[in-house]
Amino acid sequence: MSEQVPISIVLPVYGVEEYLPQCLDSLLGQSFADVEVVAVDDCSPDGCGAILDEYAARDARLRVVHLEQNVGLGQARNEGLARARGEYIWFVDSDDWLADGALAAVAERLERSRPDVLVVDFALAYPDGGTERDVRAHLFRDAPESFTLAERPGVLDLIMTAWSRVVRREFLAGLDVGFGRGYYEDISVTYPVLMAARRLSLLDRVCYYYRRGREGAITNTASPKHFDLFGQYEQIFDFVDREEETAGQFRTAVFDRTVRHATTVLATPGLVPADRRREFFRRASEHFRRFRPQGYSCPSGLRGLQYRLVERDAFPAYAALEPVNRLRLALRPAVRRARRAPRSATRLAATAARRAYYRACLLLPVDENLAVYAAYWYRGYACNPAAIYEKARELAPGVRGVWVVGKDRAGSMPPGVDHVVAGSARHLRTMARAKYLVNNVNFPYELSKRPGSVLVQTQHGTPLKKMGTDLRDYPVAAGGLNFERLVEQCGRWDFLVSPNPHTTEVFTRVYPGRYEVLPTGYPRADRLVNATADEVRRVREGLGIAPGQTAVLYAPTHRDYRDEAELPLDPERLAAELGPDHVLLVRAHYFDARGDVQLRDVKDVSAHPSIEELCLAADVLVTDYSSVMFDYAALDRPIVIYAPDWEVYRRTRGVYFDLLQQPPGSVATTPERLAEVLRGGEYAGAAAAKQREEFRARFCPYDDGHAAERVVRRIFLGEKPGPA
Incomplete structure (x- = not known):
């Protein structure tokens, strides 16, 4: 058919065989059917091409383009755009998916408002199956049905991805912009369409699920290709220069986003290779001086200090500040909440200070003879950690043990047991320096385990009830448990104490990790x-x-x-x-x-x-x-x-x-x-x-009265005794 359709979905496909069927089902199974999908097989090395052809044979709305060589995500989008017939274009990533009813809601808004660009809200989709709406969802609320960027410049704070915009095709064609090559290829389009649009619209509805944590995604991958960021922003500033009359007023805002984006990439662990970080910072500094708008003033606070260091190419000082900057990024959602609830600002500031202090303490050397103990979320001296502590004092007296307890439980500690109050400076310093960490629950997520330390997870019971990742199927019991974070916490464990074979079988499955199981019995028994x-x-x-x-x-x-x-x-x-x-x-x-x-x-x-x-x-x-x-x-x-x-x-x-x-x-x-x-x-x-x-x-096969001894000999003395 050759007639125009209301919406064309352009779908670049490469290396997503595992996720592609879910994506296609979400596109072709919508209640709104007046849509075409132009899928571009970017010479995918897996079975994606065959999957696309199979779906196309069943549904004429799907057209497949097979490229003879890999051209990258940006060029694949350009190829699909050239073949699209829709009045509006929606660029969808093939490892993500649309929410039920999304196309109908989008089509209804397009018909009613006729915008140049419609921005849709989204939710993050985590590997454990959980979802979370974007933290900027409040920007969608109470927005007029149509407006310009000058009227609502805060829209520039929304995510700058191609999949978050539905763009009128003729409007896009008239801008003379295209998706770039390499990483961050979409910003060379997503910024210009916002700045040039005469009519913008926001749809306050989760229409899109953005998959996070996928292996191979650029947000997870260490690569020199992160340097592509600077070339993409150069294209954006070329557009601003070319369209000075309409886009020039946004130069300062785009510049601020440029610096923020570069420093965020640098601050995110595992993106810029360690041996290229200094070079990346130098490129950011050159970029800053080249594109700094006339009369630009750096923001206040930590970000302003950061910007000044970038401008001066002061990498050593920036590197010293970087732990605090990473903390700021981690706290960004809490900061937004604090702005809406000013009474929490003092508490938030105290939390930020404690976390910054902990990061600084991680720079201190590890104390090879220091062990930290805790039980039941700092409720006091108890359970398996207490039994291990007592046996360690007997068999490994050179290892000093310190307990972490809540302020209200400090008075309950036995005489002679050294302890620190949770949240205190001494607590954070002790946690950061300890060689050994022993707990029957997880330590707080924010207190990351440093390399070289040894974390012993004792747990506190044989499982009759479902535990760990098995709670995905029991939402009442899970109570909002963050499974992605749970799995990450399990990755920090070095040892897991087990009381019996049943517990070993269950826990090694529901608490996935590379730890060593200690089939010793429970020390508390x-x-x-x-x-x-x-x-x-x-x-x-x-x-x-x-x-x-x-x-x-x-x-x-x-x-x-x-x-x-x-x-x-x-x-x-x-x-x-x-x-x-x-x-x-x-x-x-x-x-x-x-x-x-x-x-x-x-x-x-x-x-x-x-x-x-x-x-x-x-x-x-x-x-x-x-x-x-x-x-x-x-x-x-x-x-x-x-x-x-x-x-x-x-x-x-x-x-x-x-x-x-x-x-x-x-x-x-x-x-x-x-x-x-x-x-x-x-x-x-x-x-x-x-x-x-x-x-x-x-x-009770291991309960012979020597469980604590077996744990101490393995952990503190380095012996490898046989099972009980």
Whole structure:
């Protein structure tokens, strides 16, 4: 057909076999069908050409151009543009995709406003499947249906990619501009179309999904081709000179973007090769002096200082400032939020200062005999890190251990344990210099691990419930978890401590990384295995448990599907049914513990600093889906599973095995049945003992009381002992 269509999509294709079908499906499967797709196979070395031909055979709206040699992204776009028949052109990248309904929304706005350029909003698409709308989305809100760049110059702050603009074809042809060669090829078009347009329009809707983190993308690739940036901006300034009457008024704004773009590329790790950074900076300096507008004044603050160093070609001073600049780039979204909420400005400034100080401390030498310990997001001295710390003091006394705790927990630290308050200058300096980092959760993402340090991830439980990347399928439990960042955090681990083969199988899959697994058992379980009768007696006396009383420890887990903290059991009712010869200890999950709840005839031990001591004190454990059951099993004492909401929990959280079919002891699903099991002694019978034996064989094979020693010998002494 030869008649004009409303929209032509120009699609350059090269090396995207994995992503191309999703892109084509998103283009050809839209409800708005009056569109043509001109796909340019840029001599792609994979199966892209065949995929295009297959789709074209099924849909006449797709026309395929096969180039005999590779010409690059910019020239491929030019080739497609020359063949397009649409009134409007939309340049789409073949590893991205359009949102459902995007074409209909775009066509409706084009028909109504008839702009020269329509700018559409987009969302970032991350490798883990998550998406996030662009941080500049606020610029789309409340915009008039049509305007000029002079009326809304802030549009120049929007992303300068070809795929974010839908351009009237005749208007573009009259500008005498084209896509450049090499990297950043689209800015030689995207800037001119904004400056020359008589009618601009913004569509406040996510129309496009921009794939981030793809291997081979220029935003991920170290290459000398990043020098192409300067040639592309030269073309833009040529256009400004040629169209002085319409574009000259934007010279200063474009110049500012030029310098900002160059310094951002230089500040982004892994783009400009290390041996070419000085040369790149010199090119930026030459570019600055060549194109600086008359009367231009550098901005204030850190950016202004940066610009002056570029102008003077002062690379050593710039390099010293670069960690702070990288921090500024990382904080840019927070800065925008602070501008909209001024009361957070002080807090933001303090955060920026702490991060800048940490970056500076990373320049200090590594202390080979310094280890940092933390547990449960700085909640205090606990869990596997505490057990490793104690054993390290015995076997590796030359390694000094320092704990990181929250300000409100500093008073709870044991005597003689050196500690720093999270967020303090000493904390940041200690983190930056430590050779060893030991935690049962991840350290904050912003405190990046320096080369040469050793990060030991102990975790804090055997997984019954779904964990890590498996939570992608359980959004209630994931709670907005950034999976891309999680995977990046796992890449920092050097060692992962595992309590049993089941945990090794699950964690190595859901926490992907190149770390070494230590099949040692959990160090925190050593105390349970090694406890003496005298120690058990002292712990029980300390908790006020009378001789002869049966101590029942009730320790439920957190429910992600509930908005409010609420125990699944009425402990006062259970205590009354058990009678005075029993004592009920209630240990709420730390996410659910509330200090304002008063319980009668029940010992609330939620604030007790040691779950291990509570386990030692208990004659029987009552729990639901908490990992405490796996530790308690090392004691070979009775366990009762109270699971009134098992089906809801497994559906919303996901589980790795059916606990009710493979329990460590008796099972109850109602409070009446639970009281019956406890009063009648069923929990201590032969059937329950057999279930516990099978459970222990599966989940406690390493629990011989020497787990911490094995970890210390491997990490601090460099030995490679065999598994437990």
